[in-house]
Amino acid sequence: xxxxxxxxxxxxxxxxxxxxxxxxxxxxxxxxxxxxxxxxxxxxxxxxxxxxxxxxxxxxxxxxxxxxxxxxxxxxxxxxxxxxxxxxxxxxxxxxxxxxxxxxxxxxxxxxxxxxxxxxxxxxxxxxxxxxxxxxxxxxxxxxxxxxxxxxxxxxxxxxxxxxxxxxxxxxxxxxxxxxxxxxxxxxxxxxxxxxxxxxxxxxxxxxxxxxxxxxxxxxxxxxxxxxxxxxxxxxxxxxxxxxxxxxxxxxxxxxxxxxxxxxxxxxxxxxxxxxxxxxxxxxxxxxxxxxxxxxxxxxxxxxxxxxxxxxxxxxxxxxxxxxxxx
Amino acid sequence: xxxxxxxxxxxxxxxxxxxxxxxxxxxxxxxxxxxxxxxxxxxxxxxxxxxxxxxxxxxxxxxxxxxxxxxxxxxxxxxxxxxxxxxxxxxxxxxxxxxxxxxxxxxxxxxxxxxxxxxxxxxxxxxxxxxxxxxxxxxxxxxxxxxxxxxxxxxxxxxxxxxxxxxxxxxxxxxxxxxxxxxxxxxxxxxxxxxxxxxxxxxxxxxxxxxxxxxxxxxxxxxxxxxxxxxxxxxxxxxxxxxxxxxxxxxxxxxxxxxxxxxxxxxxxxxxxxxxxxxxxxxxxxxxxxxxxxxxxxxxxxxxxxxxxxxx
Amino acid sequence: xxxxxxxxxxxxxxxxxxxxxxxxxxxxxxxxxxxxxxxxxxxxxxxxxxxxxxxxxxxxxxxxxxxxxxxxxxxxxxxxxxxxxxxxxxxxxxxxxxxxxxxxxxxxxxxxxxxxxxxxxxxxxxxxxxxxxxxxxxxxxxxxxxxxxxxxxxxxxxxxxxxxxxxxxxxxxxxxxxxxxxxxxxxxxxxxxxxxxxxxxxxxxxxxxxxxxxxxxxxxxxxxxxxxxxxxxxxxxxxxxxxxxxxxxxxxxxxxxxxxxxxxxxxxxxxxxxxxxxxxxxxxxxxxxxxxxxxx
Numbered sequence: 012x013x014x015x016x017x018x019x020x021x022x023x024x025x026x027x028x029x030x031x032x033x034x035x036x037x038x039x040x041x042x043x044x045x046x047x048x049x050x051x052x053x054x055x056x057x058x059x060x061x062x063x064x065x066x067x068x069x070x071x072x073x074x075x076x077x078x079x080x081x082x083x084x085x086x087x088x089x090x091x092x093x094x095x096x097x098x099x100x101x102x103x104x105x106x107x108x109x110x111x112x113x114x115x116x117x118x119x120x121x122x123x124x125x126x127x128x129x130x131x132x133x134x135x136x137x138x139x140x141x142x143x144x145x146x147x148x149x150x151x152x153x154x155x156x157x158x159x160x161x162x163x164x165x166x167x168x169x170x171x172x173x174x175x176x177x178x179x180x181x182x183x184x185x186x187x188x189x190x191x192x193x194x195x196x197x198x199x200x201x202x203x204x205x206x207x208x209x210x211x212x213x214x215x216x217x218x219x220x221x222x223x224x225x226x227x228x229x230x231x232x233x234x235x236x237x238x239x240x241x242x243x244x245x246x247x248x249x250x251x252x253x254x255x256x257x258x259x260x261x262x263x264x265x266x267x268x269x270x271x272x273x274x275x276x277x278x279x280x281x282x283x284x285x286x287x288x289x290x291x292x293x294x295x296x297x298x299x300x301x302x303x304x305x306x307x308x309x310x311x312x313x314x315x316x317x318x319x320x321x322x323x324x325x326x327x328x329x330x331x332x333x334x335x336x337x338x
Numbered sequence: 339x340x341x342x343x344x345x346x347x348x349x350x351x352x353x354x355x356x357x358x359x360x361x362x363x364x365x366x367x368x369x370x371x372x373x374x375x376x377x378x379x380x381x382x383x384x385x386x387x388x389x390x391x392x393x394x395x396x397x398x399x400x401x402x403x404x405x406x407x408x409x410x411x412x413x414x415x416x417x418x419x420x421x422x423x424x425x426x427x428x429x430x431x432x433x434x435x436x437x438x439x440x441x442x443x444x445x446x447x448x449x450x451x452x453x454x455x456x457x458x459x460x461x462x463x464x465x466x467x468x469x470x471x472x473x474x475x476x477x478x479x480x481x482x483x484x485x486x487x488x489x490x491x492x493x494x495x496x497x498x499x500x501x502x503x504x505x506x507x508x509x510x511x512x513x514x515x516x517x518x519x520x521x522x523x524x525x526x527x528x529x530x531x532x533x534x535x536x537x538x539x540x541x542x543x544x545x546x547x548x549x550x551x552x553x554x555x556x557x558x559x560x561x562x563x564x565x566x567x568x569x570x571x572x573x574x575x576x577x578x579x580x581x582x583x584x585x586x587x588x589x590x591x592x593x594x595x596x597x598x599x600x601x602x603x604x605x606x607x608x609x610x611x612x613x614x615x616x617x618x619x620x621x622x623x624x625x626x627x628x629x630x631x632x633x634x635x636x637x638x639x640x641x642x643x644x645x646x647x648x649x650x
Numbered sequence: 651x652x653x654x655x656x657x658x659x660x661x662x663x664x665x666x667x668x669x670x671x672x673x674x675x676x677x678x679x680x681x682x683x684x685x686x687x688x689x690x691x692x693x694x695x696x697x698x699x700x701x702x703x704x705x706x707x708x709x710x711x712x713x714x715x716x717x718x719x720x721x722x723x724x725x726x727x728x729x730x731x732x733x734x735x736x737x738x739x740x741x742x743x744x745x746x747x748x749x750x751x752x753x754x755x756x757x758x759x760x761x762x763x764x765x766x767x768x769x770x771x772x773x774x775x776x777x778x779x780x781x782x783x784x785x786x787x788x789x790x791x792x793x794x795x796x797x798x799x800x801x802x803x804x805x806x807x808x809x810x811x812x813x814x815x816x817x818x819x820x821x822x823x824x825x826x827x828x829x830x831x832x833x834x835x836x837x838x839x840x841x842x843x844x845x846x847x848x849x850x851x852x853x854x855x856x857x858x859x860x861x862x863x864x865x866x867x868x869x870x871x872x873x874x875x876x877x878x879x880x881x882x883x884x885x886x887x888x889x890x891x892x893x894x895x896x897x898x899x900x901x902x903x904x905x906x907x908x909x910x911x912x913x914x915x916x917x918x919x920x921x922x923x924x925x926x927x928x929x930x931x932x933x934x935x936x937x938x939x940x941x942x943x944x945x946x
Contacts, residue, residue: 030464069550072463100556107547115548117569117645127555161645174551181555362785366794476938479875480930482882484889485905485923492916584786591792595890606789607890610796622793629786 024079033289050232068095110170114162121158168199418616437601443521456536487596539574580636675942685932746880749818757826765834833865874937878930
């Protein structure tokens, strides 16, 4: 779009439960340019975490990828198809949601941060030195001391910093963030977001940032994709998307977001609950909850269509939304 | 420091439990009918001789006094004498080595087998390999150990004449040859019990987020298995082994009876058939102490292996 | 979404069950039922499918090989092995059933008491069960029953059977107590049970309505496996000479008396052992199949 080649390009990704065959992620395509941050927002169960995990092949054993290709741009060669395994520790790394359970309780902090480079064949000594530098870089005070500590001796915020140091230890070009701030207190949340933003600029990282919280996404993401019931239903530059949503679900998400500025308003909630995978409505997945739904919406699931430069939506009534009448 | 405190706490607990065990064993052997003195001297002995021996054995004193005397004797390493006039401690001394060899042989076959089966089932969870292993392991629980032993004797030992089937050999080569079939039998019985819980402990570790994190960083192969998975599964494995020591001892009793090995188990069975109270008391106490010790050792090892207890 | 398992649970709904397909575990239950059913029928109609009494001796016809008259040959006393094998079902199943049902009932009651009772009662029961689990009870059993001797019969029980049943009760109540206790605790904390209690329903009605139906499935699964394990334990103990006397038609005792002729008359050992394994596996298949059904 901007002329630069994407770092990663995912085409037609679908994920299903192995036993029942129920589709959980349905034909998702996305790309991230170098140095860009793509946000994916959606409720839990929308398939956003699965999409992210499948990039590194970390789906739970009961699930598997049924279709889709991933192409990744290596340091030297251009964009080429890759297997998830090849990306682990080489070009892509991931920050996980829960800092309590994502650090191996039987390893010291220094060894944890050194584990990735050690797996690539870096010497013990070099990996340990690098671990100390990384701990300092992510703002862990007294790195020499902390490197000898066990995970349980650290606070949640510090553990998440260690997690980030681990992710950086393999020098990724693309960093996947799976709700890295959700489990933290608000103030710590802010510190971690600031850290991620800083590292992104300093290291020129591309990011995919997944969250259920649109306010976090609108702060960090250049572009945003909105997922609902396993599909991307709207996509566009974050500012434009928040200012003038072109899908009723996106608009509902925005209206249910607390406003820090401006007069206090009563928050809106969305009626009903998202459909269970495997029991999807025949037409648009959002139609049963949608205030704008017409008969046609219940007939067929609308495809994601371009509606202008860098904008796409999967809504038959998007033209009506342009007027901006209240929902 | 913390490790010291953990150890001291365990030691105190161990002493209390051991005291309780002596009480249980003492009561157990008191329930048995008949008079130990009369049993020893036979039905034709004079009443005077019987009461003389009763006095010598302390049987004319009150039960609490007898118990205290018993604990006192045990503390001094005196387990009394058997009906045949042998010291129980020397019977134990002669017989314990065969029992220990059997325990070792069984564990050396059963633990690796259980690990491999549990790992395979956990790795291929809910696929057909897993279903086959789980069903096989469930059904193997119902193979009577002594029957499996006899089948091995009839189908392997007798036709090939490779494996001696009575008593353990004395030279290292003979010892190993005579241990093969009993240990195999023991493993066939012990492995199924271990696999079930091992599989679920391994699944817990494999499913944990920190394993996903390690894999996301490109950690794989033996480092992932040993340093990340097995290291975290070690605690559950030790706990499981400690929990099954009592069952393992029972298994060894069966193995000794099946393969005609004169270890502690067959000594216990022979003595209890002869109503040899002191020998039964001594061997039972030894087995019970072994179980309690193994449990304490297991628990202590597990807590010392966990960084969360050591550096709280 | 703290870990992958939770993601799976959250994002993967329970599998759709096509109505036409059989439920999981049905095959296992069917095979198990056939095996166990055959054993039970044989036990009930024992006189019809055997000739004579299991204790009948024919000293002129000792250690005979299998023939039309003696399906599994005869033992050292000329007793018909097939007859003894069939009559042994009665002994082994009777003891195994009682030795599993009594601890199941007792353990369930103890577990409910622990779950509903005061915290000190709960602690006392749980500590006791910890001790019971950690002691070498089978060793104690050999010591005690060996010293006591088998005793005489009791009501309809043969010699040695009552001590076995008491021993199994002491050993296996724990599983049921723990199962019921955790079930009671779980159900107790659920909202609808609180609501029912607030609505004035007496405690026992709440238990009857919610706890018992919820936990009976797992208890039955355990029970089937337990009966099978009890058969193995009974035969093992009588093989060791503890419990049921050796002259009784009982599988373990039959193997013990056949061991001296293992080289020539191996079927005297093979047949009773196969019977033990087969009925145990049949019971386990029923239990496992039911377990699959509960879980799917």
